[in-house]
Amino acid sequence: MSTASATTTARERARRELTAEILSAARRQLAEVGAAALSVRAVARELGLASSAVYRYFATRDDLLTALIVEAYDSAGAAVEAAARPTAPGRTPRERFTAACTALRSWALEHPHEYALVHGSPVPGYRGDSRTTAAGSRAPLALLHVLADADPAPRRPVSAALAEQAARVTAAAGDGPAGRAAPEVVVAGARAWTALLGLVSSEVFGQLANTFDPADAFAAATVEALADDLGL
Amino acid sequence: MSTASATTTARERARRELTAEILSAARRQLAEVGAAALSVRAVARELGLASSAVYRYFATRDDLLTALIVEAYDSAGAAVEAAARPTAPGRTPRERFTAACTALRSWALEHPHEYALVHGSPVPGYRGDSRTTAAGSRAPLALLHVLADADPAPRRPVSAALAEQAARVTAAAGDGPAGRAAPEVVVAGARAWTALLGLVSSEVFGQLANTFDPADAFAAATVEALADDLGL
DNA sequence: TTCGCACAAGAGCACTGCTCTCGTTGCGGT
DNA sequence: ACCGCAACGAGAGCAGTGCTCTTGTGCGAA
Numbered sequence: 001m002s003t004a005s006a007t008t009t010a011r012e013r014a015r016r017e018l019t020a021e022i023l024s025a026a027r028r029q030l031a032e033v034g035a036a037a038l039s040v041r042a043v044a045r046e047l048g049l050a051s052s053a054v055y056r057y058f059a060t061r062d063d064l065l066t067a068l069i070v071e072a073y074d075s076a077g078a079a080v081e082a083a084a085r086p087t088a089p090g091r092t093p094r095e096r097f098t099a100a101c102t103a104l105r106s107w108a109l110e111h112p113h114e115y116a117l118v119h120g121s122p123v124p125g126y127r128g129d130s131r132t133t134a135a136g137s138r139a140p141l142a143l144l145h146v147l148a149d150a151d152p153a154p155r156r157p158v159s160a161a162l163a164e165q166a167a168r169v170t171a172a173a174g175d176g177p178a179g180r181a182a183p184e185v186v187v188a189g190a191r192a193w194t195a196l197l198g199l200v201s202s203e204v205f206g207q208l209a210n211t212f213d214p215a216d217a218f219a220a221a222t223v224e225a226l227a228d229d230l231g232l
Numbered sequence: 233m234s235t236a237s238a239t240t241t242a243r244e245r246a247r248r249e250l251t252a253e254i255l256s257a258a259r260r261q262l263a264e265v266g267a268a269a270l271s272v273r274a275v276a277r278e279l280g281l282a283s284s285a286v287y288r289y290f291a292t293r294d295d296l297l298t299a300l301i302v303e304a305y306d307s308a309g310a311a312v313e314a315a316a317r318p319t320a321p322g323r324t325p326r327e328r329f330t331a332a333c334t335a336l337r338s339w340a341l342e343h344p345h346e347y348a349l350v351h352g353s354p355v356p357g358y359r360g361d362s363r364t365t366a367a368g369s370r371a372p373l374a375l376l377h378v379l380a381d382a383d384p385a386p387r388r389p390v391s392a393a394l395a396e397q398a399a400r401v402t403a404a405a406g407d408g409p410a411g412r413a414a415p416e417v418v419v420a421g422a423r424a425w426t427a428l429l430g431l432v433s434s435e436v437f438g439q440l441a442n443t444f445d446p447a448d449a450f451a452a453a454t455v456e457a458l459a460d461d462l463g464l
Numbered sequence: 465t466t467c468g469c470a471c472a473a474g475a476g477c478a479c480t481g482c483t484c485t486c487g488t489t490g491c492g493g494t
Numbered sequence: 495a496c497c498g499c500a501a502c503g504a505g506a507g508c509a510g511t512g513c514t515c516t517t518g519t520g521c522g523a524a
Contacts, residue, residue, distance in 0.1 A: 120353025161449045198430020217393045
């Protein structure tokens, strides 16, 4: 630890690179065959490695999946954050909200397996890793940020129990605008978030087949309804 | 096929019974270890059979899962239908609606693996079997039935494209009250259905951890909000 | 009674996650 | 400059999987 702090030894470089290559191959395979069929051996094969070598970098298949989950959360979160950003000063909160919702939907349609990985059924016995929860908060927090900026008139009072849970959210949100949102706004935002997840999940998982299948109109109308309901 | 039409031969009986036993064992295993870990061999082991024998009754593991999917859809659908039924003549549509929503949530919490099977990520390459879609329509159709009975004033006009898709739904719903629902009502109902799925999925899949985790209050408030939004 | 077909069992194939052992090689401390 | 350790990749191997094929057996229709 003495001289190695500044210099990066060749081994460290090689480790980082190979880790990235494994992740990249796993990402490719995830996009192709899905999480259920992702196999450590196939990843190793694609890289010309022995399967046992991969286990030096990811102790278990679930660890590899967890890394992919974090990546997916971050990718989706970045997309939503970018769409929610007030690019122009005059951009209304409603525009930011609908853009963020649409961004999540688009991301999910472009990365269905990644979406299923993070918002579908938890794979075996789920993990509540702190990395995943942090990364998973980005998108809903971006939405809450928009709501806090708009500070809409709360349309629906919340019970004391609900307000306490909302306070937990604002406490975890830090001291930004999202951290100062009213409990009614937090609850309404959470409601909108779960509704959005339901909309996107239904479409991505094929539950809307034979009904609202090309779901663009349905999704757009639903997002508008959500914005109305939030008072944006 | 001559005399066998009336009498049930011993073979047929045995086949039906063993099929039921296999399904029952599979159901038990699904509830315990989840769909991903459900194995034909373990089912056979539990029944004291060779694994190859099971394949005489379900040609493939996916066929077994499909049967479980149909069972789960029917179970959930029956629970929702029962809750949505106008048990007393004076029961308001709003009561029926909230009861149906709560019934779905309760069913999902009692059968998380079954819920994940039908509303989580589709397992490998999905199947759009006609049996599953029919069974899967029961719960949302029960909700639509309640809405059609209430015939609320449509709060939100729908575009022509959306109305056409709604017509597809009413056409498939047959000639009951649900089949005569206005397009605006059908779309609003579909919106409520996806929102309900998002709420229940978020809770069952653990997405609400650290925020609205004992989710009874949040769920109840969300269902009330949905009922309000529907004009019930 | 006889023939045929459905049946259960078992071996076997290709695959999986994961572990263990082996020879090698890079790297830090003396 | 050297030595020893730890990290490394390869390969074999274990237990498990879905699924197939063959083999023998007993029920049931003709």
